Every structure is written in C-alpha cells, then in structure tokens.
Amino acid sequence: MRCLPAFLATMLVAAAPAFAQNPPDLQPLPAVPPPPPEMAPFDASLEPEVTITQREGNTVEEYRLNGRLYRIKVTPAHGVPYFLVDRDGDGNFSQETMGTPNVSVPTWVIGTF
Numbered sequence: 001m002r003c004l005p006a007f008l009a010t011m012l013v014a015a016a017p018a019f020a021q022n023p024p025d026l027q028p029l030p031a032v033p034p035p036p037p038e039m040a041p042f043d044a045s046l047e048p049e050v051t052i053t054q055r056e057g058n059t060v061e062e063y064r065l066n067g068r069l070y071r072i073k074v075t076p077a078h079g080v081p082y083f084l085v086d087r088d089g090d091g092n093f094s095q096e097t098m099g100t101p102n103v104s105v106p107t108w109v110i111g112t113f
Contacts, residue, residue, distance in 0.1 A: 049064045057077035062069055072093060075081040084093040 051062045059075040061073040063071040072084040
C-alpha cells in the first residue's frame with residue numbers, strides 16, 4: 001500500500017509538463033476543393049460484350065470487343081473451366097496454357113466469395 005501513493009506522485013510529476021503546455025493558435029482547415037472534372041466521357045464500346053449460353057451441359061461465355069470474338073470461356077458441368085483465345089485475330093482459337101511461345105497471364109480463379 002505504501003507504493004501506491006509514491007507511484008501516483010511520480011505519475012503526476014511526469015505528466016505535469018504536458019498539462020503546462022498551451023496549445024498553439026489553431027486555424028480552421030480550408031474548405032474541401034471540388035472534385036476534378038471527368039477525364040473523358042465513358043465509352044461503352046470499350047467494354048467487352050459477354051454472351052452466355054448453355055450447350056450440352058456446358059456453360060459457354062463468348063467475349064466480344066467491337067463485334068470481334070476474341071475469347072471463349074467454357075465451364076463444363078463437371079470439371080475445371082478453360083479458355084479458348086484468338087491470339088492472332090485470324091479466327092483460330094487455341095487453348096490458353098502456360099509454356100506456349102505467346103505466354104499470357106493466367107486467368108485462374110483463386111477464390112470466390
């Protein structure tokens with residue numbers, strides 16, 4: 001019990017400089033500036049158009065940009081989805097895999113919520 005008054009006195013002496021300080025002249029913050037104008041108008045033609053169809057138990061998603069089919073995602077009823085990509089724009093689709101001369105970024109689903 002003798003330590004408690006000594007501890008409180010030490011804390012009061014240690015905190016005294018903090019209580020003795022006067023706050024500096026406080027100024028109000030400036031008003032928030034308005035948001036910048038839009039950079040460019042939204043162009044819907046830059047967004048891909050996705051068509052989803054069901055074929056023989058498979059879900060097929062066709063991705064088009066400016067009317068040109070460039071990617072197909074096939075999701076089998078039982079199995080892992082895969083992509084078919086038109087790399088050269090000539091209408092010949094190849095399965096997107098790693099290790100090919102034209103390596104592209106994998107588009108695997110890591111997790112869903």
